[in-house]
Amino acid sequence: MNFINDLLKIIGDFIAGIIQSILGFSPFLADLVTMGLAAVILCTFAALSFMGLTYVERKVVARIQDRVGPNQAGPFGLLQPIADGIKMFTKEDTTPATADRWVYNLAPLVIAIFALTTYAVLPFAPGVVGTNLNVGVFYIIAIGSGSIVAIIMAGWGSNNKYALLGAFRTVAQLVGYEVPMLLNVLPVVMLTGSMSLIDIVNRQTTLDGNPGIPFIVFFPLSALIFLISGIAETARSPFDLLEAESEIVAGFHVEYSGMKFALFFLGEYVNALAVAFVFSTLFLGGYAGPILPPYVWLLLKAAAVFFVFMWLRGTLPRIRVDQMHNMNWKFFVPVSILHLVVVMALMKLFVTSPAAAQANGGILVTPIVQAAILFTASALVLIGSLAIAARRARIMRLQEEALVAQRRAENIAAVSA
Amino acid sequence: MTIQQAIFILLALVILGSAIFVVTTRNLFRAALMMMLTFFGVAGLFVLLEIGLFAVAQVLIYIGAISILIIFAVMLTRGMQGMVPRNSQATAAAVVAGIIFFVLLLLFGPLRTTVDVARWPVISLIAGNASPRDVGGIQWTPAGQPIPPVPETYIADFGRALVDLNQYLLPFLLIAFLVDVVLAGAIFVARQRRPAEVIEDRQRQAEEAAEEAEAMRQAGMKPDAAALPEGAVASTADH
Structure with a gap:
């Protein structure tokens, strides 16, 4: 059982041992080589999961839309990703005549690099993590803003109106949705007292007298808004305004073909998968879970989150630009700030450690009671804000309907006169 | 030469090269992109100094926000296509950068081993009556001595310094107020008028x-x- 649980760590130690003892490298060089190997494995994992995910997504969306999906290449169409890959490789690699060559050609690389670097801080199992940054959460959000740069480079470098329009939309969307994302990571960081992803996972296990409750129970509102902002950050449907086919052809990657287009595609999927992993780590307890080995738990959770992404993609229509911005700036940001203040006050009022209670005052409660209090507060803020938003939307809709009815009456009167 | 020195030289080359490109290139958009590379190099310097927080903040704020805004301004001021905006301020930029570099060299460079609190009214205001070697919570290391390691709890220390009345509370509040005013001003300027x-x-x-x-x-x-x-x-x- 232990062997299976620590499989990844044992393999890693084994390889490190081989490199250090058998090949006779110095400790520093051995570290360097092991790190390099780990990075290569992580990147390969991400790229391979991209191949698998395209197949799964097409199948799932097809099911939702009452189709069969890819079924020609291999059994159940399982070889479809490979066929897609061959197609991408054999396509002509075009560059527009008036493009800014350097910028145009670098953009796909930049997006792939930024997408892959996110995986460096994800803990896959106890002791299996690229690097335990003490600013892990902050790092993930900062790296996420890097893909904006790549998209701007692509939009500008293509020298195409549609591409530039897509880039404009991207900046407005991605920069905007970073704000609620950060605001909703803050409660988790405050409760944990650390920005390291490993500490955040440990806080959700039963280690060190923690209650073993995932943070989604503590902060349902944060989890919901983080998930939605995550979808917006990765520009997946229903937030795929930057590549809306019916409006601006394909947005920023309209001029790209062949492998360059595939790199954009890869960046998009790897980013979405990274958001699924980060959401599982922050709010669903990461690799923590009973019976099954930790890495299996993490993969299961991430897969479940990614299934939600696919589900939304198959169900919801694309939202309008104004709706997207209104939702962010007029709903998510104010509600997140209100939630942050409420939760902050409650965390100061109800403390779990006797030392903190002695030092700063506050009511000493058990962790479970604290979780219950925070859950109630967060859920109340969520329900209250949703109720207010729904009421306001209803009033606006009624006003609009009244206006339409009035105009219609005027038109009829004018025609009959 | 240690590994750190090699990395430092590499980063310095990246920073200097891209910075020179920024001021010499005629293409404004490429200049902005190269400025991002400069910022990235500076983030690498922060990593080398073992302050990951500032490195990440550098990436988030300077690359993810400020540079993007600059590019946006570049894109919006000229026609959307065909024209490549040109940089005509290279000389002025070089002069200003040179002056700032010279001032920084005078203040913090190898010529000076300690920071004179009396000459730094702002720092003395923040730091109160701290000793010259310990200004505003920063341990200034005299030239030629090994730099002490960054404490494990530096993020928590940094956070406490921001809300400590004797350290950075006043500047922190002033900046927060300034940002608020700017936000309100921006909303007022860009508000939808009836x-x-x-x-x-x-x-x-x-x-x-x-x-x-x-x-x-x-x-x-x-x-x-x-x-x-x-x-x-x-x-x-x-x-």
């Missing part, structure tokens, strides 16, 4: 312009048509 207000404004502008033109006509001068808004030109054409 149609009635817009019409009123246009009428007033046209009237003012017409009055001005009338005054100029009476003074025996020809009205300068190019300087007037469209409505005003139409109204003066009647005379």
Whole structure:
């Protein structure tokens, strides 16, 4: 059982041992080589999961839309990703005549690099993590803003109106949705007292007298808004305004073909998968879970989150630009700030450690009671804000309907006169 | 040469090279992209100094926000396509950068081993009556001595320093206030104005312009048509 649980760590130690003892490298060089190997494995994992995910997504969306999906290449169409890959490789690699060559050609690389670097801080199992940054959460959000740069480079470098329009939309969307994302990571960081992803996972296990409750129970509102902002950050449907086919052809990657287009595609999927992993780590307890080995738990959770992404993609229509911005700036940001203040006050009022209670005052409660209090507060803020938003939307809709009815009456009167 | 020195030289080359490119290139968009590379190099320097927080903040704020805003401004000020915006400020930028570099060299460079609190009213205001070697919570290391390691809890220390009355609370609040004012100002400038207000404004502008033109006509001068808004030109054409 232990062997299976620590499989990844044992393999890693084994390889490190081989490199250090058998090949006779110095400790520093051995570290360097092991790190390099780990990075290569992580990147390969991400790229391979991209191949698998395209197949799964097409199948799932097809099911939702009452189709069969890819079924020609291999059994159940399982070889479809490979066929897609061959197609991408054999396509002509075009560059527009008036493009800014350097910028145009670098953009796909930049997006792939930024997408892959996110995986460096994800803990896959106890002791299996690229690097335990003490600013892990902050790092993930900062790296996420890097893909904006790549998209701007692509939009500008293509020298195409549609591409530039897509880039404009991207900046407005991605920069905007970073704000609620950060605001909703803050409660988790405050409760944990650390920005390291490993500490955040440990806080959700039963280690060190923690209650073993995932943070989604503590902060349902944060989890919901983080998930939605995550979808917006990765520009997946229903937030795929930057590549809306019916409006601006394909947005920023309209001029790209062949492998360059595939790199954009890869960046998009790897980013979405990274958001699924980060959401599982922050709010669903990461690799923590009973019976099954930790890495299996993490993969299961991430897969479940990614299934939600696919589900939304198959169900919801694309939202309008104004709706997207209104939702962010007029709903998510104010509600997140209100939630942050409420939760902050409650965390100061109800403390779990006797030392903190002695030092700063506050009511000493058990962790479970604290979780219950925070859950109630967060859920109340969520329900209250949703109720207010729904009421306001209803009033606006009624006003609009009244206006339409009035105009219609005027038109009829004018025609009959 | 240690590994750190090698990495430092590499980063310095990246920073200097991209910075020189920023001020010498004629293409403004590429200059902005290269500036991002410069910022990235500076983030690498922060990593080398073992302060990951500042490195990540550098990436998030300077690359993810400020550079993007600059690129946006570049894109919006010129035509959307065809034209490549040109940089005509290279000399001025080089002069300003040189001056700032010289000042920094004088203040923090190898010429100076300690920071004189008396010469730094702002720092002495923040730090109170700290000793010259320990200004504002920063341990200034004299030249030639090994740098002490960054404490494990530096993020928590940094956070406490921001809300400590004796350290950075006042500047922190001032900056927060400034940001608030800027935000409110931006919303005020960019707010959606009601149609009635817009019409009123246009009428007033046209009237003012017409009055001005009338005054100029009476003074025996020809009205300068190019300087007037469209409505005003139409109204003066009647005379």
